[in-house]
Amino acid sequence: MGCGSSTPGRDSRQFGRDNSENGGGQDAKNLRVKLVLLGDSGVGKSCIVLRFVRGQFDPTSKVTVGASFLSQTIALQDSTTVKFEIWDTAGQERYAALAPLYYRGAAVAVVVYDITSPESFSKAQYWVKELQKHGSPEIVLALVGNKADLHEKREVAVQDGIDYAEKNGMFFIETSAKTADNINELFEEIAKRLPRPSAS
Amino acid sequence: MSEITSPSPELPSNSSSASSDHDPDPPIQLQLPPLSIHDDPLPPPTSHPGKRNADEDDASISWRKRKKHFFVLSHSGKPIYSRYGDEHKLAGFSATLQAIISFVENGGDRVKLVRAGNHQVVFLVKGPIYLVCISCTEEPYESLRGQLELIYGQVIVILTKSINKCFERNSKFDMTPLLGGTDTVFSSLIHSFNWNPATFLHAYTCLPLTYAARQAAGAILQDVVDSGVLFAILMCRHKVINLVGAQKATLHPDDLLLLVNFIMSTESFRTSESFSPVCLPRYNPLAFLYAYIHYFDDDTYLMLLTTRSDAFYHLKDCRIHIETVLLKSNVLSEVQRSLLDGGMRVEDLPPLPSRSGSSSHLGHPGPPTDSPYRSREPSSGTGGAAGLWHFIYRSIFLDQYVSSDFSSPVNTPKQQKRLYRAYQKLFSSMHDKGIGPNKTQFRRDENYAMLCWVTQDFELYTAFDPLADKALAIKTCNRVCQWVKDVENEIFLLGASPFSW
Ligand SMILES: Nc1nc2c(ncn2[C@@H]2O[C@H](COP(=O)(O)OP(=O)(O)O)[C@@H](O)[C@H]2O)c(=O)[nH]1
Ligand SMILES: [Mg+2]
Numbered sequence: 001m002g003c004g005s006s007t008p009g010r011d012s013r014q015f016g017r018d019n020s021e022n023g024g025g026q027d028a029k030n031l032r033v034k035l036v037l038l039g040d041s042g043v044g045k046s047c048i049v050l051r052f053v054r055g056q057f058d059p060t061s062k063v064t065v066g067a068s069f070l071s072q073t074i075a076l077q078d079s080t081t082v083k084f085e086i087w088d089t090a091g092q093e094r095y096a097a098l099a100p101l102y103y104r105g106a107a108v109a110v111v112v113y114d115i116t117s118p119e120s121f122s123k124a125q126y127w128v129k130e131l132q133k134h135g136s137p138e139i140v141l142a143l144v145g146n147k148a149d150l151h152e153k154r155e156v157a158v159q160d161g162i163d164y165a166e167k168n169g170m171f172f173i174e175t176s177a178k179t180a181d182n183i184n185e186l187f188e189e190i191a192k193r194l195p196r197p198s199a200s
Numbered sequence: 201m202s203e204i205t206s207p208s209p210e211l212p213s214n215s216s217s218a219s220s221d222h223d224p225d226p227p228i229q230l231q232l233p234p235l236s237i238h239d240d241p242l243p244p245p246t247s248h249p250g251k252r253n254a255d256e257d258d259a260s261i262s263w264r265k266r267k268k269h270f271f272v273l274s275h276s277g278k279p280i281y282s283r284y285g286d287e288h289k290l291a292g293f294s295a296t297l298q299a300i301i302s303f304v305e306n307g308g309d310r311v312k313l314v315r316a317g318n319h320q321v322v323f324l325v326k327g328p329i330y331l332v333c334i335s336c337t338e339e340p341y342e343s344l345r346g347q348l349e350l351i352y353g354q355v356i357v358i359l360t361k362s363i364n365k366c367f368e369r370n371s372k373f374d375m376t377p378l379l380g381g382t383d384t385v386f387s388s389l390i391h392s393f394n395w396n397p398a399t400f401l402h403a404y405t406c407l408p409l410t411y412a413a414r415q416a417a418g419a420i421l422q423d424v425v426d427s428g429v430l431f432a433i434l435m436c437r438h439k440v441i442n443l444v445g446a447q448k449a450t451l452h453p454d455d456l457l458l459l460v461n462f463i464m465s466t467e468s469f470r471t472s473e474s475f476s477p478v479c480l481p482r483y484n485p486l487a488f489l490y491a492y493i494h495y496f497d498d499d500t501y502l503m504l505l506t507t508r509s510d511a512f513y514h515l516k517d518c519r520i521h522i523e524t525v526l527l528k529s530n531v532l533s534e535v536q537r538s539l540l541d542g543g544m545r546v547e548d549l550p551p552l553p554s555r556s557g558s559s560s561h562l563g564h565p566g567p568p569t570d571s572p573y574r575s576r577e578p579s580s581g582t583g584g585a586a587g588l589w590h591f592i593y594r595s596i597f598l599d600q601y602v603s604s605d606f607s608s609p610v611n612t613p614k615q616q617k618r619l620y621r622a623y624q625k626l627f628s629s630m631h632d633k634g635i636g637p638n639k640t641q642f643r644r645d646e647n648y649a650m651l652c653w654v655t656q657d658f659e660l661y662t663a664f665d666p667l668a669d670k671a672l673a674i675k676t677c678n679r680v681c682q683w684v685k686d687v688e689n690e691i692f693l694l695g696a697s698p699f700s701w
Contacts, residue, residue, distance in 0.1 A: 041380060046468070062467040063381035066476020066491070069512070088472075094359060094378040098477055098488075101509050 028197055031082045035190070036103045038131070039112035040123040041091040044146040047177035048112065049088045052187055057178050064090045067102050074187060082191040084108075100134060108140045108190055113161075115145045115174065116153040121160070128168055140193050141170040144186060149176040268335040270351060270390055273298060274367065275328045280375045281351075281386055297321075297332050313341050324348040328367035329355065329375075339621060342628040346400055347393050350458065353481045354389050357458045358382055361485040388465035389458075394617045396438065396457075400624050403594050403601040404453045407439035408543050409534060411689040416529040417442040418695075424504065424518045430489065431505040432518075435460060436535050441500070442693060452482035453599050459491075463503065469493045473519070475512045478505070494519050496526070500535050544604045544691070546584030546591065549679055583607065585679065586672035587665030589648070590619060593684045594659040595692060602684060602691045610663070618647065623661050626652050630659070642670060651677055 037045040046064050050056050053072040067090060073083040087102040089095065103109055109131050113124040124143065131139060143165040145156060158174065165172035171189055175182040272281040277298035314321040322344040324331040331348040355363070359378055366373045393399050406414075421432040421444040431451055433443040438460055445451055459478060463469055469476075477488040492504040492515035502522060504515045526532050583589040589610050594601035610619050630641060630652055639654045649664040651673050660681060664673050688694065 046471070050471070062471065064468040065381065065466045066474050068468055068472045068474045069516070070472045090381070092378075092380045094380070095477070098509075104510075 029080050031080065031191075031194060031196075033082060033084055033107040033194060034087070034105060035084050035108040035110060036087040036089060036106040037110045037112060038089055038099065038103065038127040039091055039144075040114070040117070040120040043091070043112045043114040043117070043120045044177050045091065045112050046088050048110075048144070048146060048175060048183060048186075049086055051177045051180055051183045053086070055180075057180070059178070063092075064088060065092075066090060066095070072187075074184075074191060076188070076191055082194065084187065099130070103131060103135055105136065106139060107136070107194065108142065109135060110142045110144055110186070110190070111170075112144045112146050113156065114147050115156045115161075116147055116150050118155050121145075121156045125164065128164075128170070132168070138195060140190060140195075141168065142186065142190055143168075143170045143172045145172075145174040146177060148174040148181060149179050268337050269333065270348075270386075271297065271332040271334075272351065272355065273330050273332070274373065274375060275330060276372050278372065278374055278376075280329065280355075281379065283387070283390055298330065312345070320344065322348060324352065326352050327364050328371070329363075337621070340625055340628040342632060343400055343624045347390075350389060350393075350399060350454065351386065353454060353458050354386060354461065355379070356481040356485050357462050357479050358385070360479040360488055361481070384465045384467075385462055389461050392461060394620060395613070397592055397601065397603055397620060397623065398438070398453065398457050400627055401592070401594050401601050402453050403599050404456050405439055405601050405603065406691060406693050407436045407441050407535060408538050408541070408687075408691050409441060413529070413531050413534045414442055414690075414693065417526065417531050418444060418693075420522050420525040424522060427514070427518065428508075428511075429504050429506055429515065429518065431503070432522075433459075433503040433505075434500070434522075435503065436500050436539065438464070440693060441531070441535060450483070451480070455480040455482045459503065463491075463493055463501070469501075470495050470498075473516065475515075477509075480505075492516065492519065496523060496532055497536075499539060500532060542605045544602060544683070544687070545607055546588045546604050547607060549584045549588065549676070550683055550686075551679065583609065583665065584676075586676040587649075587668035588673075588676050588680070589663045589665060591660065591662040591677075591680050592623060593680065594661075596657055596659065598692055598694070600692050619663055622648055622650060622663065626650055626661055630654050642673075649673060653677060 037049065039045055041063065042061070046062065046068070047057060049068075049070055050058065053070045068088040069086070070088065071083060071085045073081055075081050087106070089099060089102050109127075111124045111127045111131070113120040128141065128143070131141060143161060145158070145161045161172050161174065164170075171193060173182050173186050173189065175186055177183060268283075270281070270283040271279070271293075273279050275298070277295040312323055314323075319334055319336045320341065322333045322335070322341060324345060329352065331352055333344045333348055335344060359375075363375065363378070366375070398404055417434050421434060421442055424432045425444045425446050429446070430449050431443065431445045433451075433456070434441040440456075443451065443456075459480065462478060468474065473492070473494040476491050476493065478491045479485065479488050483489075487507075489505045489507055490509050490511060492506075492512060493501065495501040502519055504518060506515065590604050590606065592601055592603040606616055610616055626641065626643070630639060641650075641652045643650050644666060646666060649666050649668045649670070651660075651662045651664065651670075653660045658681070660677055662673070662677055662680065664676075684691070
């Protein structure tokens with residue numbers, strides 16, 4: 001079982017397959033976390049996931065419907081592995097009421113906006129509030145300003161992102177799914193911030 | 201399955217003319233001056249689905265030249281969807297349509313059809329949602345209305361009928377944001393009106409497959425359904441490999457059509473396994489079901505439907521189980537082979553006394569020398585026996601149809617579309633009056649000779665060379681029916697059908 005067929009063409013960073021043959025239970029060395037991506041439609045959530053999971057960027061826009069499920073495992077320096085089970089949500093208005101379906105029980109929520117779109121930044125703030133109200137209390141929150149490669153069209157200042165994230169106890173990073181800038185760093189940082197089950 | 205008994209079947213009175221169809225409940229007809237939409241001798245481009253020409257508006261000439269328009273608007277005149285161009289720029293036009301609708305509604309009845317010059321304007325009112333088709337394609341009213349019904353159904357698939365509540369709260373409610381990202385779903389549905397007979401037959405079709413392979417797929421789907429899944433459906437493109445429903449759960453062929461269109465036209469489902477709310481309008485228009493969708497390869501995909509929103513991981517496990525079994529039993533490779541082999545070809549129609557002991561198979565005979573009959577038949581050089589070009593056979597009990605593969609001379613999309621239009625016409629003329637247990641119709645025009653035969657068990661629609669001999673055509677129809685019966689194990693999903701009969 002596992003992520004095999006959902007992640008063909010995995011890139012070379014990929015270690016092993018599903019590390020949870022031990023019955024799926026958490027152990028200190030092999031974490032398994034549910035991660036949900038939220039944010040306005042078109043900010044690049046799907047591209048971020050596909051860059052992370054498959055090492056690809058496809059500029060032709062493919063609107064997500066419902067939510068896509070992908071997984072990817074990374075190895076950290078301390079030789080622990082983290083398997084991310086990722087929900088890439090649609091972000092369309094009709095599914096707003098259904099979002100809890102995907103973020104319920106998530107250990108990590110990545111809220112994405114597009115640095116060229118102030119509206120998407122406001123939408124990101126809406127999602128942060130929603131998660132603070134209804135997400136699990138220990139949820140790790142990340143705020144991501146994507147499309148950093150489009151700096152000449154930037155309309156959301158880096159400092160605005162930093163400030164908002166800080167106020168809300170979130171991790172903040174700017175990424176580009178197009179150039180792959182900071183994509184791995186995003187997930188590695190998240191992995192480091194995960195609460196570890198006490199070693200037994 | 202019976203045969204046409206000789207002497208030749210009784211012919212209906214309108215047999216020789218492609219006469220206009222009569223509606224048992226004649227739609228209200230208004231005579232309006234011709235709309236300022238001009239005829240275009242060329243059909244609109246249909247090559248790629250997706251919203252085209254988003255910069256068109258109702259003043260642009262290209263927009264007005266289209267042969268067929270579809271609009272969806274709200275009762276307050278707000279555009280919801282339009283086939284060509286941007287809904288918002290068409291606001292003025294929508295308001296005009298809405299004014300016409302209000303006018304006739306106030307007159308006590310609902311507008312169904314307006315004729316304006318050589319255009320037909322067909323209306324369908326669904327609560328606060330109005331659907332309109334403007335067409336100069338000469339498709340029958342019933343066909344166009346059926347197409348509007350499907351478009352409405354597609355809206356329900358995406359949003360459920362509870363959308364009506366939004367209009368109750370605010371009659372000026374703007375629905376377009378809720379349909380965000382679904383343009384390709386609608387354009388692909390509208391495109392399918394040109395090529396997919398399921399859109400007017402209200403039946404589904406199966407991928408030809410050995411009985412054993414279909415059974416193997418059915419058995420594993422049944423297991424999964426027994427574990428608490430509502431519907432388990434294995435598809436290859438638009439064709440069913442097998443499908444199983446929970447006890448008492450019935451799946452209407454139109455629901456399947458709309459579901460498949462929704463899945464196939466949404467690119468993101470191909471990228472990775474997905475979980476999405478969907479509504480099946482005939483099953484329950486008010487509630488979402490949850491669909492797990494996974495592609496095994498470019499063509500073959502699985503849909504597992506459940507009422508439980510938290511069932512994803514269970515459905516994922518089910519899929520892994522199904523995949524293992526399908527690989528082990530080679531079903532997926534048989535599916536690929538079937539795609540390569542194709543389906544029934546009119547050239548392969550066996551001679552009538554096919555009592556050769558073992559039942560015939562779909563398997564395609566080798567060179568034409570295999571069939572002594574074929575060379576004897578008077579044929580116009582293309583197609584099958586007696587000038588048979590194409591057929592569609594619909595089993596009424598199974599809610600399934602099979603159609604022959606297209607072959608020369610019906611081998612361009614344009615010719616295929618013309619043939620489907622002719623079938624559509626035939627279909628609605630056979631269905632608009634009370635049909636007796638047996639009914640046949642023979643029409644001949646410059647494009648085809650068409651023979652249609654409707655019984656309690658099946659409907660057969662055939663297209664022949666326009667010069668085909670009528671008596672031979674009737675004989676050939678008997679051969680087609682016999683052939684279908686001989687290979688029914690491979691072309692139909694037999695046995696417990698979750699469809700409502
Ligand atoms: N320049 C640039 N374009 C991007 C980037 N990420 C995504 N896009 C584009 O943004 C559009 C929407 O991306 P998508 O991943 O579908 O957005 P989603 O709706 O949030 O999933 C696509 O056309 C992408 O090509 C990026 O980092 N840089
Ligand atoms: Mg997306």
